[in-house]
Amino acid sequence: MEFRARILGAAAGGGLPQWNCGCENCNLARAGKIPSQTQSSVAFTGNGKDWAVLNASPDIRQQFADCPDLHPTGLRTLPLHSVLVTNGDIDHVAGLLTLREMQPFSIFATKGIHDVLEENPVFSALNASVVRRETVSLDTPVEIAPGLMAELFAVPGKVPLYLEGDEVETDMMGEQTVGVHLRAEDKDAFYIPGCARMNDDLRERLAGAALVMFDGTLWADDEMVRAGLGQKTGKRMGHMSMSGPDGSIAAFDGLKVGNRIFVHMNNTNPVLRPDSEERAKAEAAGWTIGRDGMEITP
Template sequence: MTFRAHILGAAAGGGLPQWNCGCENCNLARRGDIPAQTQSSVAFTATGHDWAILNASPDIRDQLARTPALHPTGLRDLPLKSVLLTNGDIDHVAGLLTLREQQPFKLFATAEIHHVLADNPIFAALNPAFVARKTIALDTPVEIAVGLTATLFAVPGKVPLFLEGATVQTDLMGEQTVGVHLRAAGKDAYYIPGCATCPADLAARLDGAAAVFFDGTLWQDDEMVAAGLSQKTGKRMGHMSMSGPDGSMAALAGLDLGRRIYVHINNTNPVLRPNSDQRRTAQDAGWTIGHDGMEIEL
């Protein structure tokens, strides 16, 4: 068995370049000076021919087209066996509408995330005769592709932007934002594209993993505010930063991890520039900056 991960999209919502953004990174990407990145999604396999996709990005059509391992093997035969959602954010569920073409697969999520889909009638385009919606309870292993199990667990986060009310709690613990523990061939990997804080019990859970794919949205909390692009901090959006004493590099520094890979990277993040001081700092701390098309054998 071969436990592999393939990053379909490494960017946060909006991708790189973001269509309406004229920040330094977006302009560099438009000129081809730094690689463009599509929105957040990673595919995993334990066999090389049965795959599960974690989060259905709005860019999933192009992501699948660029990934030969996920191309059809017959008229309607596909290596894609399932899609698993880690929250109900638009950048993680909108791609389901692209997967409406009468193709059988299983759709895994918590009950709360399934409710988000059920409350929006447009997702009825996923014909239940082909797409079986499977509810996963927290902390319960489920096989999502041959030889590949997933266990969902709560991480601090918030409800999707389109469900926010007047008051927003960004460190909710429950079924609305989850991390994924993937296990195959006796090895463990974790996928956590959204995380507001990293409490000690979460860090302890990750210790010893072959790989951790972690929320890399912002380098610093006020990054978008300082750039004049938003009034929201990373904390307000439900994402912890990479840097600083409360950042993910510090929180996970003492762990025994085979690979540390940042995903869900916002278009403003300076680590997207290969020669930036911030990227060198992250790499010196043992982190890899994920990018579209990156494949890792675990």
Template sequence: MTFRAHVLGAAAGGGLPQWNCGCKNCNLARAGDISAQSQSSVAFSGNGADWAIVNASPDIREQLARATALHPTGLRKSPIQSVLLTNGDIDHVAGLLTLREQQAFTLFATAEIQQVIADNPIFNALNPDFVSRKAIVLDEPFELVSGITARLIAVPGKVPLYLEGETVQTDLVGEQTVGVELEASGKRAFYIPGCAAMPDDLKARIEGANMVMFDGTLWQDDEMLRAGLSQKTGKRMGHISMSGADGSIAAFDGVKVDQKIFVHMNNTNPVLRPGSTEKALAEQAGWIVAQDGMEFEI
């Protein structure tokens, strides 16, 4: 059996190009000079036939249309057995509404994220006769899809933007932001699309993994401020940046991982431009910058 990952969407919320953004990357993508990217989602399979989707992006209809391995195998019969949510962000849950078409699957998330879904009546469109919702306890193993055992791990992060109050803690560690550890065929992989920092216990857990897909939202913390697009830093948004002494490239230095892949890139991130200095630096450090449609054997 082959343990596989298929990148359905490599970009952060808004995708590339973002509909209302005229930054360099978005204009290049509109002109066809760099590849457009849809919003964050990855599909995993432990046997090549049954699949789980991690995070249901608003672009999921088009993503599934492009992924032939996930096409229906019969009338109202999909190889997608489950969907797992790593947080309650709009770019990770809005696609659930596209999956309401009388298709049986299991929706996995922590109890806190499940409550966010339950509190919004629009998600009642997911008919419980077809979609079962299961709350997963942190660090407890469960079958994500045939052939894959998963564990949810707490990583530093924050609540979704639409749940923020006057005071926002961006390095919460609990059920609101998780990564997922996946095991199949004697191999071990991680998918962590949102992470505010790299504590020592997370490094130790990742050590020796066959693959890690990790938060690549921004190249530098003040990237969006420099571009004149936002007053928020990466840290304020709950994301560790790639570069710098406290960035993810430095944090992974010395951590043994067979394949390191950046996912969830913001539309401003210069690593999205082939030939950029920043992309070259990431690749020199052993990283692959994900793009829509990439497949990896783990």
């Protein structure tokens, strides 16, 4: 067995640089002074040959081009076995439309997420006779690629922005926001790109994990407000911040987790600057800042 992971995209929605943003990070990335990052996605294999992609980023075409493990091995033969979707956010489902060229693979998701896709007729471009839609129940292991098992579990979160109503529950538990526990033989890893808070169930699941890729959207809860880029806090968007007493660094303190990697980082997050004080603090706390192309062996 060869259990491996590759970060296809380390940024949150919009990527780095974001097309309409003139913040410090975006300007540095445009100038080539810090690395650009595509939007949130990772790939896992349990045997070194067949791959499952977790979340279909709008940047998936470029991500596949940049990843030799996902290149075609024949005229219409790919190592891609499936795509698993952890929520209905645009940065996690829009890339499905790029995969519409009659290529066989399976889409794994909860019924709640599949319902979101089915209610939007544009996703019928994925021919149902070729692309199978597999409904996954929470807390039930399923094989998403040969030798690779995945178990979906609820984490605190919210519905996608385009489904919000007048009142928004930002840390609801259910099928709309899930984490993934991946296993191949005696090795395992967790992928949680969106999480509103650490609760007792999640803490218990993650204790002793060898690898956790976790929501790193913002460094500070009011980061975007202070930057003059919006009025929403991280909590309002359904994301924990990295710093602060309620942040993920504090939440993981004391948890025996081997390799902990931040993914899904917003373009404003100062940890995206390699020489920033915030990045140094995260790394001193035992965290790795994910980047496009990073390969991990759990």
